[in-house]
Every structure is written in C-alpha cells, then in structure tokens.
Amino acid sequence: MNVLLEIRDNIKEAYIKYDAFINPIGKFFLALITLLTINSRLGYMHRIDSTAIVLVVALGCSFMPAGVIMLFGALFSILHAYSLSLEAVVIVGVVYLVLYLLYLRFVPKESVVIVASALLCAFKMPYLLPVPAGLLGTPATALSVGAGVIVYSLLKLIAKDSEFVTGAADAEIADKIRMLIDGLLRNKAMLLFIIAFAITIIVVYVIRRLPIVHAWTISVAAGTVIEFIVLVAGNAAFKTGLKMGVVFFQLILSLGVALVVEFFKFLVDYDRAESVQFEDDDYYYYVKAVPKIKRDDSFAGETGSPKKAKASVRKVNPKKTRSAVLASKGKKKGKSAAEEYYDDGADEYYEDEYYEDGQYEEEYYGDDETAGTPDDKYRKLF
Amino acid sequence: MIDEEKVILMTRMASYEAGEGKKNLAIWRFFRGDYIGLQLLGSFICATLSFALGVALYVYYNFEDFMENLYEMDILEFAKGIAAKYVWFLVIYMLISYAVFAYRYSHARGNLKAYYGNLKKLSKIYKGTGNSKP
Numbered sequence: 001m002n003v004l005l006e007i008r009d010n011i012k013e014a015y016i017k018y019d020a021f022i023n024p025i026g027k028f029f030l031a032l033i034t035l036l037t038i039n040s041r042l043g044y045m046h047r048i049d050s051t052a053i054v055l056v057v058a059l060g061c062s063f064m065p066a067g068v069i070m071l072f073g074a075l076f077s078i079l080h081a082y083s084l085s086l087e088a089v090v091i092v093g094v095v096y097l098v099l100y101l102l103y104l105r106f107v108p109k110e111s112v113v114i115v116a117s118a119l120l121c122a123f124k125m126p127y128l129l130p131v132p133a134g135l136l137g138t139p140a141t142a143l144s145v146g147a148g149v150i151v152y153s154l155l156k157l158i159a160k161d162s163e164f165v166t167g168a169a170d171a172e173i174a175d176k177i178r179m180l181i182d183g184l185l186r187n188k189a190m191l192l193f194i195i196a197f198a199i200t201i202i203v204v205y206v207i208r209r210l211p212i213v214h215a216w217t218i219s220v221a222a223g224t225v226i227e228f229i230v231l232v233a234g235n236a237a238f239k240t241g242l243k244m245g246v247v248f249f250q251l252i253l254s255l256g257v258a259l260v261v262e263f264f265k266f267l268v269d270y271d272r273a274e275s276v277q278f279e280d281d282d283y284y285y286y287v288k289a290v291p292k293i294k295r296d297d298s299f300a301g302e303t304g305s306p307k308k309a310k311a312s313v314r315k316v317n318p319k320k321t322r323s324a325v326l327a328s329k330g331k332k333k334g335k336s337a338a339e340e341y342y343d344d345g346a347d348e349y350y351e352d353e354y355y356e357d358g359q360y361e362e363e364y365y366g367d368d369e370t371a372g373t374p375d376d377k378y379r380k381l382f
Numbered sequence: 383m384i385d386e387e388k389v390i391l392m393t394r395m396a397s398y399e400a401g402e403g404k405k406n407l408a409i410w411r412f413f414r415g416d417y418i419g420l421q422l423l424g425s426f427i428c429a430t431l432s433f434a435l436g437v438a439l440y441v442y443y444n445f446e447d448f449m450e451n452l453y454e455m456d457i458l459e460f461a462k463g464i465a466a467k468y469v470w471f472l473v474i475y476m477l478i479s480y481a482v483f484a485y486r487y488s489h490a491r492g493n494l495k496a497y498y499g500n501l502k503k504l505s506k507i508y509k510g511t512g513n514s515k516p
Contacts, residue, residue, distance in 0.1 A: 094435050101428035102475070106482055174445050181443055 028062035042080035117148020134204025425479035
C-alpha cells in the first residue's frame with residue numbers, strides 16, 4: 001500500500017511540477033484524436049482531411065482553452081457535412097446551435113466532457129465514462145455526457161457507411177431531412193444510453209456526497225450495478241441489440257477506472273476518524289474529521305498494525321548555541337547583541353507554562369523533530 | 383526580513399485573482415438585480431432562437447402535410463398551440479436560468495467576501511509595518 005501511495009504522490013508531484021507542459025500536451029493529443037476520428041468517419045471535404053492541417057489545428061488547440069477543441073471539432077464536422085449535402089449541414093448546424101444556446105452557454109467548461117463522451121462512443125467504449133464522471137463532476141455532467149451521445153449519434157447518421165449516404169442519394173430534400181430527424185429522434189439506443197448514463201451519474205454523485213463511511217466506494221459499486229441494470233432492462237424493453245458481454249466487460253473496466261480515480265482523489269482512513277463538538281456565539285458544531293492516508297501514515301511493516309502518527313515538533317524561538325552564534329558572527333556582522341544568546345552549552349530548550357493552581361508542565365522539545373510523541377514528553381506535577 | 387504571513391496572504395490572493403477570482407470579480411461588478419436581469423435577457427434571446435429553430439424544423443419535417451392541409455387547417459388554433467408551447471418552454475427555461483445565475487451570484491459573493499477579508503488583513507499588516515515591501 002505504501003508503494004502505491006508513493007507512486008501516487010510522485011505522480012501528483014510530477015504533475016504539479018510539470019503542469020505547464022503536461023496540460024498543453026494533453027490538449028494536443030485530445031484535439032488530434034478528435035479531429036482524426038472525425039476525418040476518418042466523415043472525410044467528405046478533402047481539403048481538411050489532411051494530417052498536416054489536423055496537426056496544425058491540434059497544435060493551436062494545445063495553447064488555447066480546452067473549449068476550443070470542441071469548437072474545431074464542430075467546425076470540422078460542419079465542413080464535412082457541407083461537402084456531403086445541404087440537408088446534412090442544416091441538421092448538424094441546428095443541433096450544434098441549439099446545444100450551445102440552451103446548454104453550453106451555462107457551462108462552457110463541460111465541452112471537454114462532451115468531446116470525451118462522443119469519442120468514447122466512437123471507440124465503442126461509452127460505458128467507461130458515467131461512473132468516473134459521477135465521481136468527478138456534478139449532476140450537470142449528466143447533461144454533458146448525454147449531449148456527447150447525441151453528437152455522436154448525429155455524426156454517425158452522416159458517416160461514410162450510413163444509410164443516409166449510401167441509400168438516400170436520389171431522395172428529395174424533404175425526405176433526406178426527415179430521414180436525418182427520424183434517425184436522431186427515433187434512435188432508441190441513443191435514448192437508452194442517455195437515460196442510463198444520467199441515472200448512473202446522479203446516483204454516484206448523490207451517494208458519494210453522503211456523510212457515511214466509504215461513501216465513494218459504495219457510490220462506485222452502486223453506480224456500476226445500476227448502470228448494468230438499467231442497460232439490461234432498457235435493452236430488453238427497447239430491443240436495441242446491445243451485446244451484454246461487451247457491456248459487462250466495459251463496466252468492470254469502468255469500475256477499475258473509478259477506483260483509480262478514488263485512490264487519487266479521495267483516500268481516507270475511516271479507522272482514525274474523530275468526532276468533535278464545540279460552539280461559538282452563534283452555532284453548535286458537530287464535526288467529523290477523517291484523516292487522509294498519506295505516505296508516512298500508511299500501514300507499517302511486518303506486524304500489519306498501523307504506525308503511530310508521528311508528531312512533528314516545531315521549535316519556538318530556539319536558543320542558539322554559543323558555537324552557532326560565533327560561527328554566524330563572521331557572516332552577519334550587523335547582528336545586534338540582543339539577538340545573540342549564550343546558553344550553558346545544553347542544546348535543549350525548555351518552555352515553561354505556569355497555571356494558576358500552582359501546577360505546571362514542562363514539555364521537552366528535542367532537536368530531533370521526530371521526538372515529541374506523548375510517551376516522550378516529560379511531565380512534572382506538584 | 384521577509385514577512386512570511388504577508389507573502390502567504392498575497393500568494394493566496396494572487397492565485398485567487400488569476401483563477402476563480404476573475405469570473406467572480408466580473409460578476410461582482412453588477413448589482414444582483416442587474417446581473418440576473420442581464421443573464422435572463424440573454425436566456426430569453428437564446429430560448430426564443432432555439433424554439434424558432436425547433437419550430438422551423440418541425441414545419442419542414444411535416445412540410446408536405448402542411449401544404450396539403452393549408453387551406454383546411456385552422457391556422458389560428460395552430461398559432462395558439464405554438465404560442466402556448468413557446469410560453470411554457472420560455473417560462474421553464476427562464477426559471478432554470480434564474481436559479482443558475484442567482485446561485486452563481488451568491489457563490490461569487492461568498493468567495494469575494496473572503497477575498498476582501500484577506501485584503502483588509504493585508505492592509506492592516508502594511509499599516510502595522512509601515513513598509514510596502516514584503
């Protein structure tokens with residue numbers, strides 16, 4: 001466990017140290033994958049169906065806010081739809097516009113979730129997202145994931161091997177538009193995904209915020225189970241033809257991803273939880289404090305019993321030894337005599353506290369910062 | 383001598399100003415009524431545009447039926463139906479918008495209260511030391 005915690009802390013430290021490089025690289029690869037996927041599935045406009053242009057655009061996206069990735073993705077898909085037919089560009093344009101006007105203007109940062117949801121659907125792995133999204137997001141994330149599913153379903157309608165492209169070449173304009181709208185509104189698989197993912201995200205969000213022990217773990221398990229149940233029930237009801245084996249396998253993967261997210265985001269030791277009560281002028285406070293598991297607090301060696309928490313002792317106005325003062329005199333000549341202390345040669349520093357009833361405690365602060373546990377303190381009562 | 387407390391405070395405030403503070407300060411420039419009113423105006427325009435697009439698609443979807451029954455259908459009743467749906471859609475969307483932006487305003491206010499508290503603390507530190515350097 002300590003090894004895992006060490007790896008986690010190293011990853012976190014590395015991210016904090018190099019985030020100026022990691023963030024642009026991450027955005028570059030997300031933009032690259034998004035645009036390459038759109039080009040491979042649509043690819044009707046040959047001018048933009050070029051690796052060089054995709055690389056340049058992805059490079060530009062890496063230095064701009066993350067929402068620009070969705071903007072370029074939308075632009076690319078509109079251009080491909082324009083090359084395909086007028087009807088396609090009208091429907092795609094209207095759907096994107098309504099999505100922006102009604103939803104994205106509230107939460108522009110959710111555009112990354114929409115892109116991730118659409119990409120996972122394109123790679124036939126849509127079931128991976130809802131549980132981790134519920135852990136990391138809010139109930140509004142359910143709308144973002146649903147929007148991603150809608151965007152994917154819409155682009156799938158005008159993809160290279162779709163019925164619209166292969167079978168409707170000679171149809172009237174009105175028939176083509178009707179085909180696209182029907183394809184979107186009567187898509188039962190899309191509806192099932194939206195409902196299942198929304199329920200999963202909300203359930204995970206609600207449970208993880210409950211003040212119960214192991215709330216996050218329970219929410220991950222509950223979310224996975226509920227997602228499976230809703231998909232099975234929906235598949236039976238709507239006859240969508242989902243492969244339950246694939247669904248089950250991806251849900252197990254999703255469980256693993258969610259547990260990794262929990263490990264990085266929320267790892268606490270419920271065994272050492274403390275409940276405290278106090279009051280001020282306005283309120284009574286009932287507080288439960290649950291300590292995070294950190295590298296040094298993890299389980300100890302062979303006995304398996306948890307280590308005692310080390311108390312780090314902070315020196316209060318430490319007295320300087322004669323040798324240290326004499327050594328520093330040569331470096332800082334401006335020091336006043338008041339700043340120089342001479343002790344009897346002892347390195348310890350005692351701080352006395354006097355209580356009104358005549359008792360006092362002496363507390364020993366050693367040079368070794370690991371000392372100072374309750375057993376090591378020296379007490380004298382009289 | 384570097385005042386550690388002052389440096390910590392200033393670092394925290396600078397970090398807030400660079401991140402969430404930008405958004406909150408932009409919100410806080412307005413009175414509550416003005417901010418929510420402005421956002422609701424935007425929501426009204428967006429909802430109207432979206433509804434218009436939806437109606438246009440619906441009419442185009444049923445274009446043949448409309449053309450065939452244009453002289454037989456009660457256009458007034460049809461328009462009333464569309465208007466009623468528009469009003470319902472607008473009311474629900476405006477209510478959701480109001481809730482979202484009212485929450486954002488109160489959330490920004492809470493954060494900025496803490497920020498101005500830190501400003502006050504910093505000002506006291508400066509007055510205490512009589513020195514502008516950290």
